[in-house]
Amino acid sequence: MGPQTVSPTAQAWEAAVAAERAAHVAMDRYHRLIVQPLNRAYEAGTATRADVSQAEDRWGPYLTDHLRAVDDVIATPAPDLAAVIRKLEVGLSTAVFGYEGQHELRIITDDIRRLAGR
Numbered sequence: 001m002g003p004q005t006v007s008p009t010a011q012a013w014e015a016a017v018a019a020e021r022a023a024h025v026a027m028d029r030y031h032r033l034i035v036q037p038l039n040r041a042y043e044a045g046t047a048t049r050a051d052v053s054q055a056e057d058r059w060g061p062y063l064t065d066h067l068r069a070v071d072d073v074i075a076t077p078a079p080d081l082a083a084v085i086r087k088l089e090v091g092l093s094t095a096v097f098g099y100e101g102q103h104e105l106r107i108i109t110d111d112i113r114r115l116a117g118r
Contacts, residue, residue, distance in 0.1 A: 009079045010079040016075075019068055020069040023068075023069040024066055024069075029101050030058075031062075034055050034059070035055050035059055038051055067096065069095050070090055070091065072089050074091055081112065082118065085112055111112065
């Protein structure tokens, strides 16, 4: 039996998900290693509000990159029902759908997850 080929839709999906995960890791890492310690230092009186503000400003591009990656995940055709669930989960976790209807979207996501046997 020869190697199994992956559809272009699945390849695009995997690339979009990998990019979102990488952007999420980078965003979280910067916040955990730079912003959070500076916030604690500020609370302890060993950093200034300007230090914290500068770190948060430098965090902005990480946030932007992550939201762009989330948009790409949402825009990429889902190869299967699990991918549709992933789209909803990613969108809900970042509020990319807005705050109106979050509760309802979570209910719909749970329905899809249940129907998909996940």
